[in-house]
Amino acid sequence: MKVSLFVTCLSEMFYPHVAKDMTEVLERLNCDVEFPKGQICCGQPAFNSGYLEDAKKAAKQMITAFDGAEYVVTPSGSCAAMFKEYPSMFADDATWKQQAEALADKTYELCQFIVNVLGVEDLGASFPAKATYHTSCHMTRLLGETEAPFKLLSHVKGLELVPLKNNYDCCGFGGTFSVKMVPISEQMVDEKIRHVEETEAEVLIGADNGCLMNIQGRINRQGKRIKVLHIAEILNHQQKGGAEYANENRDGALL
Incomplete structure (x- = not known):
């Protein structure tokens, strides 16, 4: 294919x-x-x-x-x-x-x-860590995709996926929205981070780099230690432990 x-x-x-x-x-x-x-x-x-x-x-x-x-x-x-x-x-x-x-x-x-399309749910990935998942607005509301990420993550060995409160809420990015409506965007991402902290997760997973960039940027400015990773990074991880991978200093990684 x-x-x-x-x-x-x-x-x-x-x-x-x-x-x-x-x-x-x-x-x-x-x-x-x-x-x-x-x-x-x-x-x-x-x-x-x-x-x-x-x-x-x-x-x-x-x-x-x-x-x-x-x-x-x-x-x-x-x-x-x-x-x-x-x-x-x-x-x-x-x-x-x-x-x-x-x-x-x-x-x-x-x-x-x-x-x-491929009909695959288990990629043989392993990521031993406690994590939660951010559902992006465009993927769920415009593409109508609500299940595929969770099906894939449910088969990741060692991954404890904790539900995120109000996961359907926007993170405040919205592309140009975060530039034009800074005070509102800031409050939205702060609320998102508070809910992530409530899960006590080590890692926040998402499937859209725009959302992840926005959330990670705010996390960094607040000096918090939550790792933010794209779902592709989780699905491609097959050997090292999750905590080791999340802290690994890779080129371009969000640390």
Whole structure:
């Protein structure tokens, strides 16, 4: 099965280790993984800020970059959801709308793809640690995916997954929202961190680097010791203990 990686801006610029873990997981599942070099930003910041024409330029580049892909897989529910917006963006352009629909139909967030397309739930991962999981807004509300991450994490050996209170609440990132509405965003992420602390978890897991960057940044500023990891890092972990891995000084890791 041929899989084209939609790495996303955040993974490429700040979290290359997440892209690496995602690639290794997919390769172990016998996927033929490729990275289309023409990919850029999906246009979500411009789209969410009302700059539709600028967003269309980015969308056309991404549609072209992934033309011919069998499946497109990304480590971000938010960015996958943006691809699903493309058909409506080109509602008045029959040619681009058809291509946009084709891309949207073959695009999946990583957990979605593993569970719903490949039919795999146990990756043989081992991560002995107490953790909780942050459900991102875009993945649950726009993609409608609520079960795949938990199915995968339930099979991780040694992982004690504790429910997170009000897990459906936004972390306060929301892309440009966190820039335009700083006081509100700050209170939202502080509330999220309080609930994480209530679980007494060592690790916070998520499936969207935007959310994780926002939460980790606030955790660092508050001087707390909670580790924040993308689910791809958990699923690709097979040897070292969870605590050792979480503290490991890897290139680009959030420490």
